[in-house]
Amino acid sequence: MKTREPALASFGHERDEVRSMMSFRAAFEFYIRAKEAVVAAGFASELDWQERLVLERVTEQDFLREQAWVVLSSGMRGTVVAGVFGEISAAFRGWDVARIREDVEGCSSRALNAFCHPGKINAIAENCRLVVDLGLESIKRELRKEGPFWLTRLHYIGPVTCWHLAKNLGLDVVKPDRHLVRMAQASGVMDTTRLCEVFADATG
Structure with a gap:
């Protein structure tokens, strides 16, 4: 044996x-x-879009749009998010930072008329404020240094969804x-x- x-x-x-x-x-x-x-x-265009993404070319408008998409997508089907995202984008002034800064409360109020989820809409608004306060270049530096987990400082972005957002911002990471x-x-x-x-x- x-x-x-x-x-x-x-x-x-x-x-x-x-x-x-x-x-x-x-x-x-x-x-x-x-x-x-x-x-x-x-x-196929979605695959091409993902291939072209790089953090260096991300604008404030891109950042605000993508954080909103990921916040809304948490626990929700993509088709549902896609169905309301146009109205929410319009409510948040097409993700124009200067216009949002002038009327954050108004943006939130209009967005709630399109999608009645105060938690998510308020999170999106607070994230807009955070980007305004910190500045996009500062955020990019932190992302390069700390990686996706830095994004958990945003409202409604957790240890799993941070990978989704990081991927959508052009970081070379995998959403698990x-x-x-x-x-x-x-x-x-x-x-x-x-x-x-x-x-x-x-x-x-």
Whole structure:
């Protein structure tokens, strides 16, 4: 029996490696099919937009718009957010910092008429105030230094949604949503960032 134990252990290790390789291959093939489905559904422009994003080119208007989108998206379907976002953007003066600064309360009041969720609307307004107070360049410096978790200082942005916002602001990070987490676990990679790095290497 003693002579068989190392062999069995070796076999078990090799079997686990094979399973891991098969799981990763399945995850990668699923990713390819999912990307093709996204493009076929007419969302190629979304992929192109994400590819072009860089923090250096983000404006105050971009920042305010994206924080609002992520705040509204928390616990809510994207289609619902998309349905009200135009009205909320109009309520907040098209995310024009100077115009918002002059009438934050009025912006909030108009936005509540379009979307009656005081918690989220007030969070968006407070985040606008924060950007005005700190200045965008200061925020960018902090983001480069501290990474996505700095964004948890914003209202209604937590340790998960900060990754969503960071990605939408052009940081090279992965939003660890439940789909990617499950895929990473199933493939044996166990980390969404590493999974996406491997996918990126595989696709060039």
